[in-house]
Amino acid sequence: IQPSSRQRKKPLCQRLLRGQFRWRLMNTKLVERVCAPLTILYEPLSVLLALVLVVASRWALFRSIDWHFYGQVMAQFNPGDYLLSLGLLIAVVLVHEFGHAAAQLRFGLPPGPIGFQLYLYIPAFFANVDASWKLKPSRRIVIDLAGIYFQTVAASVLYLMALETNFTPLLTTALASDSLCLIAINPFLRFDGYWLLADALAVPNLRTLSQRLLAHYWKRLLGREAPGNILPIGRARAATVTAYAILRNGFWLFVVFAIVRNLSRLYAGASATLWKFLSQGLDGVRSLDGALVASSLIRMVLFVLLLLTMSALLANTAVKVWQLARAGVEKARCRPQQSCQSRRTRMGGN
Structure with missing residues (x-):
């Protein structure tokens, strides 16, 4: 998901420091033409069948596969298999973005463009969902989950094909897709999980407000003067947002520590x-x-x-x-x- 295209373009030096660049690949008309038939996947029966497919395919896979043998096969992965797996993975991740766009169409909103971005120099696709801010939070949550929904369904098809054909690139792509879904649902990165939590708490600028709340309570803990009502939210949500800030800071401290610990070996x-x-x-x-x-x-x-x-x-x-x-x-x-x-x-x- 792309947060907002109406933000002012940042200076080049700042974008280089943060590793943030975006390029548009598909305009609104093309996205709408592709995603219009996909809205049927949001029908209740379609969702139920999709959930059965997701659970059944993974149960069948982990029940039947010999992971030791799979590790040996992966050690002999040839360049052609690598390129095929990468191409399939790109297609599956693009399906993820179609899920967001199709969800907007389902709720009567025009889809935004789809593009490619570097976020902290991590390559990823994005879908512009600015129009979703017109919806109530419960529908925005559906749009937040739509990408992972589509991606897990696509991976399920690959799992079934891999079980039927024993073709390693299919299995590798599906496993990589599930790994990317786990990354996307992480609320400490500005991917789907972040926007899902922000919409669930009805706090649009979650990162900024969570840091403000954490600073507020820290000042009070030290006995310093702090404003009485920093946010127009209840105590339960304030506690949840503060806990999020603590966990988020802890997550990034762990990431930085892990990088520093392995930095010399990696750069060497x-x-x-x-x-x-x-x-x-x-x-x-x-x-x-x-x-x-x-x-x-x-x-x-x-x-x-x-x-x-x-x-x-x-x-x-x-x-x-x-x-x-x-x-x-x-x-x-x-x-x-x-x-x-x-x-x-x-x-x-x-």
């Missing part, structure tokens, strides 16, 4: 990894193996994006720490001045 081996992919690509050129050339280049690009993702996370963390430290120093400087002014005011009053 980065040149060797890149050279490995480059050598494989050159071998493909010599042997006229187009699949080897393409898979090597794709892996190289994805590895570079991984390095950029970790660098962007560390850089953004450093910037935030610097901003907090500078704000703390400025507040510390202001307190003596405010104290002197208050004493002068009292003396003048006497």
Whole structure:
């Protein structure tokens, strides 16, 4: 899901630091033409059958597959299988975005365009769902879940095909798709899970308001002066939003810690990894193996994006720490001045 296309375009240096870029792939008319027939999947009977398919396909898979044998097969994954799996995965993820657009059509709203983006240099598709803000929260929740709904149904079809044919790329794609669904439902990333929680709590700008609430309660805990009513929400929602802020900060601290812990090893081996992919690509050129050339280049690009993702996370963390430290120093400087002014005011009053 794309949050809002009406936001002002940020400067290039800021987008490079945050790794945020977007490109439109499909306009509104094309998206509507593709998704109009898919609205039938939101009929109650269709939803019921889809849920049965999702549960049954995964139960059949995990009941019958030999994971040790599958690991051995994966070790012999050839470039052609890799490219086929990647192509199928891209198609499945695109179906995810069609789910969001079809849900908007189901509720009588025009779908937005679909495009490709880098979020912290992580490649992903997006669907513009600005029009969904006209709906009540319960319907927005349906739109939030629609992408994962479509994606799990598509993966279920691949699971059944894999069980029938024993074709490894089908199984690999379906497993990768389910892994991406788990990432998408994570509320600490600005993907579907974040918007789902925001709509469930009826708090549109959840990230900003959760940080404000956390700062509010932290000041009160330290005995400092804090505004009495920071948000027009009840105590239960305020407690939930505050808990979200604590968990979100803990999640990102864990991510940064894990990156720092493995950073030296990863960057030390980065040149060797890149050279490995480059050598494989050159071998493909010599042997006229187009699949080897393409898979090597794709892996190289994805590895570079991984390095950029970790660098962007560390850089953004450093910037935030610097901003907090500078704000703390400025507040510390202001307190003596405010104290002197208050004493002068009292003396003048006497």
